Amino acid sequence: MKSETTSGNRGLLQAEPLIFESGHATGTGVDLPAPKGGKGKLGGLERKAALDLPGFSEPETMRHFVRLSQKNYAIDLGLFPLGSCTMKHNPRLNERVARFEGFADLHPLQPASTIQGALELMDELAHWLCTLTGMPAVALSPKAGAHGEMCGMLAIKAALEARGEGDKRKRVLVPSSAHGTNPATAVAAGFIVDEIKGDNDGRVDLADVTAKLGPDVAAIMMTNPNTCGLFERDIKAIADAVHEAGGYFYCDGANYNAIVGKVRPGDLGVDAMHINLHKTFSTPHGGGGPGAGPTVLSAALAPFAPVPHIVKRPPPHAGEVLSEAKGRGTSAPATPPSVARDARDTSPAGGGGYELREHTDGTQAFGRMCAFHGQMGMFTRALTYMMSHGSDGLRQVAEDAVLNANYLLARLKPHFSAPFGDGPCMHEALLDDSSIKPKGVETIDMAKALLDEGYHPFTTYFPLVVHGAMLIEPTETEPKRELDRFADVMISLASRVNAGDVEFFKQAPKLAPMRRLDETRAARQPRLRWRRGQNDTGEKVAAE
Amino acid sequence: MRYLPLTDADRQQMLGVIGAKSIDDLYRDVPKGALLKDLIDLPRVQSEIDVHRHMQRLAEKNTPAGRTAFFLGAGAYRHHVPASVDHLIQRSEFLTAYTPYQPEIAQGTLQALYEFQSQVAMLLDMEVANASMYDGSTACAEAAMMAARVTKRKKIVFSGGVHPHYIDTARTACEALGLEIVALPAAVDDEAAVTKALGADVAAVIVQSPNVFGTISDLTGIGEAARGAGALMVATFTECVSFGLIEPAGAYGADIVCGEGQSIGNALNFGGPYVGLFATKEKYIRQMPGRVAGETVDADGQRGFVLTLSTREQHIRREKATSNICTNSGLCQLAWTIHMTLLGEQGLKRLAQLNHEKAVALAEALAKVKGVEVLTKRFFNEIAIRVPGNAREINATLATQGVIGGVAMSRLAPKAGMDDVLIACATEMNADADIAVYADALKKVIA
Numbered sequence: 007m008k009s010e011t012t013s014g015n016r017g018l019l020q021a022e023p024l025i026f027e028s029g030h031a032t033g034t035g036v037d038l039p040a041p042k043g044g045k046g047k048l049g050g051l052e053r054k055a056a057l058d059l060p061g062f063s064e065p066e067t068m069r070h071f072v073r074l075s076q077k078n079y080a081i082d083l084g085l086f087p088l089g090s091c092t093m094k095h096n097p098r099l100n101e102r103v104a105r106f107e108g109f110a111d112l113h114p115l116q117p118a119s120t121i122q123g124a125l126e127l128m129d130e131l132a133h134w135l136c137t138l139t140g141m142p143a144v145a146l147s148p149k150a151g152a153h154g155e156m157c158g159m160l161a162i163k164a165a166l167e168a169r170g171e172g173d174k175r176k177r178v179l180v181p182s183s184a185h186g187t188n189p190a191t192a193v194a195a196g197f198i199v200d201e202i203k204g205d206n207d208g209r210v211d212l213a214d215v216t217a218k219l220g221p222d223v224a225a226i227m228m229t230n231p232n233t234c235g236l237f238e239r240d241i242k243a244i245a246d247a248v249h250e251a252g253g254y255f256y257c258d259g260a261n262y263n264a265i266v267g268k269v270r271p272g273d274l275g276v277d278a279m280h281i282n283l284h285k286t287f288s289t290p291h292g293g294g295g296p297g298a299g300p301t302v303l304s305a306a307l308a309p310f311a312p313v314p315h316i317v318k319r320p321p322p323h324a325g326e327v328l329s330e331a332k333g334r335g336t337s338a339p340a341t342p343p344s345v346a347r348d349a350r351d352t353s354p355a356g357g358g359g360y361e362l363r364e365h366t367d368g369t370q371a372f373g374r375m376c377a378f379h380g381q382m383g384m385f386t387r388a389l390t391y392m393m394s395h396g397s398d399g400l401r402q403v404a405e406d407a408v409l410n411a412n413y414l415l416a417r418l419k420p421h422f423s424a425p426f427g428d429g430p431c432m433h434e435a436l437l438d439d440s441s442i443k444p445k446g447v448e449t450i451d452m453a454k455a456l457l458d459e460g461y462h463p464f465t466t467y468f469p470l471v472v473h474g475a476m477l478i479e480p481t482e483t484e485p486k487r488e489l490d491r492f493a494d495v496m497i498s499l500a501s502r503v504n505a506g507d508v509e510f511f512k513q514a515p516k517l518a519p520m521r522r523l524d525e526t527r528a529a530r531q532p533r534l535r536w537r538r539g540q541n542d543t544g545e546k547v548a549a550e
Numbered sequence: 551m552r553y554l555p556l557t558d559a560d561r562q563q564m565l566g567v568i569g570a571k572s573i574d575d576l577y578r579d580v581p582k583g584a585l586l587k588d589l590i591d592l593p594r595v596q597s598e599i600d601v602h603r604h605m606q607r608l609a610e611k612n613t614p615a616g617r618t619a620f621f622l623g624a625g626a627y628r629h630h631v632p633a634s635v636d637h638l639i640q641r642s643e644f645l646t647a648y649t650p651y652q653p654e655i656a657q658g659t660l661q662a663l664y665e666f667q668s669q670v671a672m673l674l675d676m677e678v679a680n681a682s683m684y685d686g687s688t689a690c691a692e693a694a695m696m697a698a699r700v701t702k703r704k705k706i707v708f709s710g711g712v713h714p715h716y717i718d719t720a721r722t723a724c725e726a727l728g729l730e731i732v733a734l735p736a737a738v739d740d741e742a743a744v745t746k747a748l749g750a751d752v753a754a755v756i757v758q759s760p761n762v763f764g765t766i767s768d769l770t771g772i773g774e775a776a777r778g779a780g781a782l783m784v785a786t787f788t789e790c791v792s793f794g795l796i797e798p799a800g801a802y803g804a805d806i807v808c809g810e811g812q813s814i815g816n817a818l819n820f821g822g823p824y825v826g827l828f829a830t831k832e833k834y835i836r837q838m839p840g841r842v843a844g845e846t847v848d849a850d851g852q853r854g855f856v857l858t859l860s861t862r863e864q865h866i867r868r869e870k871a872t873s874n875i876c877t878n879s880g881l882c883q884l885a886w887t888i889h890m891t892l893l894g895e896q897g898l899k900r901l902a903q904l905n906h907e908k909a910v911a912l913a914e915a916l917a918k919v920k921g922v923e924v925l926t927k928r929f930f931n932e933i934a935i936r937v938p939g940n941a942r943e944i945n946a947t948l949a950t951q952g953v954i955g956g957v958a959m960s961r962l963a964p965k966a967g968m969d970d971v972l973i974a975c976a977t978e979m980n981a982d983a984d985i986a987v988y989a990d991a992l993k994k995v996i997a
Binding site for chain 1: 551552553554555556560561563564565567568569570573575576577578579580581583584585586589590591592593594595596598601602604605606607608609610611612613614615616618620622624625626628632634636637638639640641642643644645646647648649650652653654655656657658659661662664665667668669671672673675677678679681682684685686687688695713715716718719721722723725726727728766767768793794795796797798800801810817818819820821822823825835841842843844845846847848849850852854855856858859860861863864865866867868869870871873874875876877878879880881882883884888890891892893894895896897898899900901903904906907909910913927928929930945946949950954957961964965978
């Protein structure tokens with residue numbers, strides 16, 4: 007491609023090659039003392055394979071990654087209305103707290119006496135999560151939403167096995183509108199997925215659920231508010247029917263941000279629900295992670311929570327000291343065994359202390375989700391966020407998120423098709439491309455035109471139950487003027503469609519750092535890494 | 551509330567545009583009785599000053615590793631992370647970006663991913679790597695499940711040198727799928743037992759080098775035996791700095807190499823978030839879990855990067871996906887790439903050499919303590935020692951003297967019958983004086 011400029015730069019946008027193309031293996035950006043060169047203990051297993059890793063000085067490294075960063079859109083640059091993803095402001099106090107030496111420089115296997123503050127923080131986080139959701143216990147260790155789903159489904163599996171119905175109940179009902187992680191998780195947990203239909207109102211069809219319930223049903227996995235951005239009106243009736251049939255109710259909590267402080271999932275009959283700390287409680291998305299997926303559990307599932315469990319010892323003067331070494335059973339503490347704590351027991355540890363139970367022996371725990379105790383760096387951030395808001399602020403979070411989404415829906419629905427736009431939505435507004443497609447412009451084209459307008463687009467083509475879906479989630483951290491600006495842009499684009507300017511959309515984006523990328527080529531001729539000697543338009547290096 | 555920009559006047563005006571009487575009018579689909587009237591019983595909004603103070607108080611109840619003579623490894627390692635790494639990952643454009651699903655405005659994240667995948671593949675001497683997993687233990691569990699898909703077999707054999715928590719994690723994930731886990735008895739070195747456990751029904755043998763006892767192994771024999779039996783050789787690791795000095799499993803023909811990347815770019819963080827590294831052979835990429843970035847061109851022919859091969863993934867493939875993973879370890883992966891870019895080949899080799907020298911010094915100092923036996927013969931930066939007595943109790947006593955001497959094997963695997971084994975690690979962060987302090991304290995505790 008011929009560049010408009012000699013340098014390849016475009017004003018502030020700097021062309022930046024791969025580190026392998028500009029770096030060299032003799033450079034480095036760290037000064038380490040020279041090794042003494044004594045006799046080693048490698049047993050002749052020294053590395054012979056080439057490394058060939060380029061090294062950069064610190065200034066070169068800063069420039070490389072700052073230049074790359076400038077090719078990214080981000081919440082701090084503007085509205086990020088990605089439905090289902092909850093791209094809200096990330097408070098910077100949370101970043102500072104996560105980096106406190108007393109949290110960041112702790113090893114997960116330090117002796118219990120040296121980590122009491124960390125365990126207390128986890129216990130406090132658990133208290134907030136349990137109290138907000140109205141659930142008795144929480145497993146903190148799952149590392150992201152999908153991992154939390156797995157945790158919940160394995161707890162359900164363990165509960166069924168404990169009832170002697172593990173082999174009998176294999177079917178899991180999953181709505182067609184569900185996140186892809188739901189059916190993927192159910193299968194990975196050893197269940198069979200049975201898809202249930204939506205009604206004409208964008209909600210799960212109660213009649214279809216009832217018809218599909220039976221003695222072989224293990225659970226239903228439902229998202230509430232659902233992926234169309236709607237509250238499931240029949241949720242209690244569905245929960246009751248599932249329980250009546252002997253199954254459990256897994257709730258995908260990805261959209262919990264719409265109801266935090268307003269509705270407690272425990273009051274709706276939920277047995278397990280993961281909470282994406284990186285959505286509702288604003289730990290940064292970081293370009294794809296890390297997240298955290300603590301999973302709240304009902305009393306029926308709490309005993310099966312995975313290890314590790316936090317065990318709170320009562321103060322010595324309380325007359326009984328929990329000591330597992332002394333053969334005290336795991337059922338002894340007032341708190342259910344989970345990472346986990348009983349929301350009813352809110353007393354501080356006092357003169358006692360916290361311990362970690364790290365093995366399943368003598369418990370009903372279904373196993374272990376990961377090597378250590380979960381995403382501590384996310385726990386510190388999420389608890390900081392919750393305490394900053396308080397119960398009043400969190401309720402306001404939900405209300406403003408819902409208000410912002412309904413405001414955008416109200417402004418946009420005269421200009422676009424809103425499939426379920428007759429009633430209110432929750433935290434996200436769903437449009438589709440049925441009014442613009444006959445004029446030659448699809449959801450993807452509308453999204454790419456938004457790139458030129460300086461916006462990250464809405465979520466495209468999800469949920470799958472709506473053809474050409476455009477799912478818009480503004481979040482509560484957008485001021486009204488930003489919503490108005492975005493709505494004005496969307497309406498102007500609708501006018502362009504009506505004016506027949508199809509080519510404008512098909513050519514978009516023209517102003518983004520890149521034009522539309524050829525995704526088919528990337529998949530058909532996978533080039534997943536740099537290799538020495540490979541040129542710019544290069545040979546295919548990876549094949550099926 | 552400082553994070554919420556709407557004013558009450560805005561709210562009223564917006565309700566008017568919507569045509570709603572009140573906020574609760576927007577919640578009218580919530581079943582009767584479930585919409586809370588009162589605030590939940592938790593503390594109210596607090597200032598930045600107050601929250602900071604509260605969190606500081608909690609942090610001060612902990613003893614940070616750096617305030618002790620510190621020799622803990624066993625899956626998480628205390629290394630120096632250059633200041634520029636943390637500065638760069640806090641750039642808003644990285645920190646507050648989403649998964650790069652709109653590649654035209656996410657080339658920063660995507661190019662960094664491509665560089666990461668390339669660096670990981672080069673470090674591990676493998677053909678391809680993915681865009682990261684949650685951590686080493688979940689990467690290892692995913693490798694076990696992938697091996698079962700590739701071979702269409704159901705038995706997974708774990709060497710007794712694999713970190714017990716990795717085995718527990720894989721057991722939880724694999725048994726749910728109906729796979730069988732065979733965990734060989736914990737052993738400092740068990741090549742013969744691993745080879746013997748192979749059979750026509752084995753999908754994979756999973757070995758670790760350096761293993762949980764610190765032992766590094768020549769995996770040639772196990773690799774050949776696995777190939778002969780039609781099984782995959784999966785090699786996991788917890789200390790990726792080691793591959794600056796020792797031969798990586800890719801060089802021994804491993805089919806999948808996966809493990810923990812925390813050592814590069816990431817703080818200890820009490821166990822997470824970390825970054826799982828996952829690499830395999832090209833012929834298996836359609837069975838690989840997780841996201842992957844690939845190279846392509848845009849409409850003007852410019853080189854660019856996109857997430858690709860997504861037909862393996864849950865958002866496209868749903869119940870037929872290779873894994874349910876969605877969110878991964880994006881920012882930790884970026885930290886890894888930045889740190890590795892600062893190190894380069896020269897820096898990594900020197901870092902690895904320093905680690906090894908510290909560990910050799912540690913092994914020599916502890917071997918001189920009467921009653922202590924160093925069990926690990928070939929190692930990188932971690933060793934297992936036998937102590938006269940209960941390792942867990944000795945460790946607890948050491949902690950009261952400001953020495954975090956290692957992890958007792960019985961904490962990781964209570965039933966391994968290794969109550970007198972302690973696993974200790976040394977890195978570039980250990981001053982020579984720390985080693986002397988440790989040896990001295992251990993001598994007194996044992997006596």
